[in-house]
């Protein structure tokens with residue numbers, strides 16, 4: 001038994017790098033180069049401590065970029081009680097997932113990928129970077145491919161492109177549905193069966209956000225889409 005345990009990993013996870021940077025210097029890593037450098041220094045230091053512990057104890061200590069579903073709401077409630085409501089830090093219902101740029105912050109897909117990629121190299125227990133797209137990727141496959149290539153070039157270890165997927169349970173149409181089904185023309189507001197709207201929350205694809213905790217529902221509601229109009233240099 002003792003020998004088997006040595007093959008496991010002992011991971012330390014973190015959330016809220018963005019709020020941490022806001023608290024320290026007033027800006028998160030999507031807002032300033034200085035914050036990005038400080039963020040890399042902090043996470044780099046955490047990784048160094050894991051490596052040192054691995055050497056010292058001959059066990060697999062690793063650093064995990066976690067979404068921490070339950071803790072994202074719990075920690076911010078504890079901190080708000082202790083420190084009060086601080087703008088950009090404790091004024092929302094959730095702490096930002098791992099090293100992510102806050103979901104409410106407007107940023108292009110390209111800049112988001114470039115800013116988050118360096119953290120993938122530091123988080124050897126796992127990580128993910130999301131890009132939120134507005135439309136149907138099938139209508140713009142070139143842009144979709146460019147995003148995947150950009151992720152690969154920048155060193156994203158695990159990337160995900162989120163996009164809305166709607167389905168009409170009556171006629172079976174799958175795609176983007178506005179007020180009216182493009183296939184059969186029916187509307188859901190005239191007493192019909194509702195359209196299914198699939199969204200992704202911390203890795204789960206869900207037809208409705210009802211079953212998620214308040215923190216993650218608040219996060220979903222805050223999300224902005226990431227523009228892909230033109231690729232420009234990262235800030």
Ligand SMILES: [Zn+2]
Pocket residue numbers: 168170171172173181182183184185186
């Ligand atoms: Zn339909």
